[in-house]
Amino acid sequence: MTPKLKxxxxxxxxxxxxxxxxxxxxxxxxxxLDVTFADIDLTNGWAESGSSAYDVxxxxxxxxxxxxxxxxxxxxxxALGRGCGPLVLTREPGVDLTGKTVAVPSERSxxxxxxxxxxxxxxxxxxxxxxxxxxxxxxxxxxxGKVDAGLVIHEARFTYQNYDLHALADMGAHWEETTGxxxxxxxxxxxxxxxxxxxRRLADAARTSVRMAWDDPAVSRPYVLEHAQEMDPAVADQxxxxxxxxxTADLGEDGYAAVRGLLTRAAxxxxxxxxxxxxxxxx
Numbered sequence: 001m002t003p004k005l006k007x008x009x010x011x012x013x014x015x016x017x018x019x020x021x022x023x024x025x026x027x028x029x030x031x032x033l034d035v036t037f038a039d040i041d042l043t044n045g046w047a048e049s050g051s052s053a054y055d056v057x058x059x060x061x062x063x064x065x066x067x068x069x070x071x072x073x074x075x076x077x078x079a080l081g082r083g084c085g086p087l088v089l090t091r092e093p094g095v096d097l098t099g100k101t102v103a104v105p106s107e108r109s110x111x112x113x114x115x116x117x118x119x120x121x122x123x124x125x126x127x128x129x130x131x132x133x134x135x136x137x138x139x140x141x142x143x144x145g146k147v148d149a150g151l152v153i154h155e156a157r158f159t160y161q162n163y164d165l166h167a168l169a170d171m172g173a174h175w176e177e178t179t180g181x182x183x184x185x186x187x188x189x190x191x192x193x194x195x196x197x198x199x200r201r202l203a204d205a206a207r208t209s210v211r212m213a214w215d216d217p218a219v220s221r222p223y224v225l226e227h228a229q230e231m232d233p234a235v236a237d238q239x240x241x242x243x244x245x246x247x248t249a250d251l252g253e254d255g256y257a258a259v260r261g262l263l264t265r266a267a268x269x270x271x272x273x274x275x276x277x278x279x280x281x282x283x
Contacts, residue, residue, distance in 0.1 A: 004034040005194075005202075008046065009058035011037045011227035012154055013236040014079055014243035015186075020220035022209035030205035031198070037227060039134070040186065041106045047071060047189065048108070055191050056202060061184040061259055062110040065272040068279045070191060072199055073259075075282050077188035077206035080247035080255050085172015085183045086111035087157060088118075089142050089165040090149045097168075099128040100148035105135040110185050111153050113266045114171035120269060121178075122169070139163045153185075157242075158235050181258040182247060196283035203282070210248050256280060 009015040021027050023035050033056075038046075040060055046052040047059050047067040057071070064073065088102070097119070104112050107130065119127055131147055138150040143163045151171075152160060160167065172183045190202050213220045217240075228236045247255045259280060267274040 002032070004032040005055040006034045006036070006053055007056040008036040008038045008043050008054050009188075010040055010043075010186075011229065012243075013224045013228050013231070013239040014248075015058055016224045016227050017213050017217075017220050017240045017244055018077055018206070018210045018248060020209070020223045021212040022205050024223070026212065027205050027208045029201075030208070031201060040109070041134075044106065044108045055194060057189050058186055059189055060106070060109045060111075061187045061262060062113045062266070062272065063108050064187060064189075064259070064279070065263060065267070065275055066108075067189065068275070070193075071189035072192050072282060073280050074188040074190055074199070074203045074206060075251045075255075076203055076249055077210065078184075078248065078251075079186040079243045080182045080184050080251070080258060081243060081245050082176060082182050083172065084157070084185070084242045085170055085175060086114060086151055086153045087160065087170055088115065088149055088151055088168045089139065089156075089160050089163075090168045091142060091145070091165060093166040093168070095149065095168055097123050097127045097149055098125045101129045101131060102127050103131045103133045103138045103141050103147040103150040105133065105138065105151065105153055107132060109153070110183075110262065111151055111171065113262060113271055114175055114183070115151050116269060116271055117265055118169060118171050118174045121174070139165060155231060155235050155239050158238055175262075179258070179261055181261055182254060184255070184258045184262050185243070187259075199283050207249055210244065213244075 043057045044063045141147045142150040266272045
């Protein structure tokens, strides 16, 4: 029997929704999976290590410039969208972030690149110290005055009011207003060493898995809620509705343009290495 492929993705509802059918062997002819759940900051680090045991990983688009020698970007399975960008939260509305301390979930995240591109336009004299915290610690840190502002992702878009916080700015809205493109958030990558045929099989399996989830969402619900970290089911549904869309099934022309645009702008700001001309090409 062919060995299972090692895959790591987050326990967030969008990932469990997308991979449910494939992870449970319901995608005909798909390679079998050995699933590990991990926060995206961990999967980013594993991809960057150069010696990862994982064949397939969900990572931030922001990490691609460091990993595309070893991994190929799959044209499906990830998260892009509109109206779904990270938020900068503060205790009071209208705070000037010049010289202020900002908590972020990772300096290798798409959220961080979007924040830095926004700050370059809106905070010309620069923010102050950047503090990396696990994303579930960021809102309490802002609320308790440990940091001046926090960059939040995921379901925090729907729950920050529970912490009496204010949305100072929407990084996704700034990106969309300045580029007209969707927001690139999470990517699915697979080891190039698997070979072109296997990479195409993986892409087909991811695409089929998400379409199966769309066709009958109730089937994936137990898997989604099991791993949703006590998230309210209604919030889980909002999360899926926001992050699983046509770009999950196929990046398409706009999706690839968004990824290239983000990484090109970030390279121009010195935040990431420049991409080679064929770095995003899929076999």
